[in-house]
Amino acid sequence: MKPLILITPDFEPKGVEFGDAALSLSRRYADAVRGAGGLPVVLPPAAERRVLAESVARAAGVLLTGGDDVAPEIYAPKMDSARRKLARVTPDGGLRDLCELQLLAEVFRQRKPLLAICRGHQILNVALGGTLVVDLPTQRPGEINHRQMDRKCEAVHSVRLTPGSLLAKITRQQTLAVNSTHHQAVDRVAPGLRTVAVSPDGVVEALEQPPETPALPFLLSVQWHPERLQDRDPAQRAIFAAFMAAGRRQTKTKL
Numbered sequence: 001m002k003p004l005i006l007i008t009p010d011f012e013p014k015g016v017e018f019g020d021a022a023l024s025l026s027r028r029y030a031d032a033v034r035g036a037g038g039l040p041v042v043l044p045p046a047a048e049r050r051v052l053a054e055s056v057a058r059a060a061g062v063l064l065t066g067g068d069d070v071a072p073e074i075y076a077p078k079m080d081s082a083r084r085k086l087a088r089v090t091p092d093g094g095l096r097d098l099c100e101l102q103l104l105a106e107v108f109r110q111r112k113p114l115l116a117i118c119r120g121h122q123i124l125n126v127a128l129g130g131t132l133v134v135d136l137p138t139q140r141p142g143e144i145n146h147r148q149m150d151r152k153c154e155a156v157h158s159v160r161l162t163p164g165s166l167l168a169k170i171t172r173q174q175t176l177a178v179n180s181t182h183h184q185a186v187d188r189v190a191p192g193l194r195t196v197a198v199s200p201d202g203v204v205e206a207l208e209q210p211p212e213t214p215a216l217p218f219l220l221s222v223q224w225h226p227e228r229l230q231d232r233d234p235a236q237r238a239i240f241a242a243f244m245a246a247g248r249r250q251t252k253t254k255l
Helices: 027-035 048-059 093-111 119-127 166-173 233-255
Strands: 004-007 010-012 022-024 039-042 061-064 114-117 155-159 175-178 196-200 203-210 219-222
Touching: 004 027, 004 048, 004 166, 004 233, 027 039, 048 093, 048 175, 061 093, 061 119, 061 155, 093 119, 114 119, 114 233, 119 219, 155 166, 155 203, 166 196, 166 203, 166 219, 166 233, 196 233, 219 233
Parallel strands: 004 039, 004 061, 061 114, 114 219
Antiparallel strands: 010 022, 155 175, 155 196, 196 203, 203 219
8 A cells, every 4th residue: 555645745725726726836845756656635724722633643644735834933932023924824814823833742652654845844843843944044143045946846955965864765865956945944953853964154055853752753853945956857756766665664554
């Protein structure tokens, strides 16, 4: 059986069909999952804990995707209003934040493989007690433009990997060339996570769990979008292959 992978979508206040609330998701996530041998399933918004629990129970892994910013109120309730306004939060009243935080709680409770990308990388850090830089250009200006939306399918800068990390072992690289489409970043790394990739200007580009105290069978989060590079870069493709291998092990355990 192919491992069933839950994929989180973004929300749109007005969809194409009837102009009402809709789901939004780049097909590249599903393409990357299928290409690695998985069965992608989009998880609709569900704040009910029992629905999330059953969805995670049936899945072999969870993929958190990109999108708008995590609401600063969640990780920095005392942040001043001027800085809070720099966040480009989801237009859904916080539904996606709520659903993904509860989803992550179920992922950890049920110990399922997890791959988190861009916004997913950030909300994972928030869910476990970390914080975010609200806006890199104003708070931490550096030599790299991290929000290059016009080159979202191109490698625009490098990241240095921690030797011996899961990411380094998966990709068999010491550095990776990555795309970059974000203006927020991980600030304080959450307990239970460790930094395993950084950009030349010091931005946290990937997180893992400590190998000596793993909470999940597989946990990797990256700030870039490997699904937009995996069709031409074997190292990016290897990230999905490793995630799917963990999903297959999960599926065999359930049979």
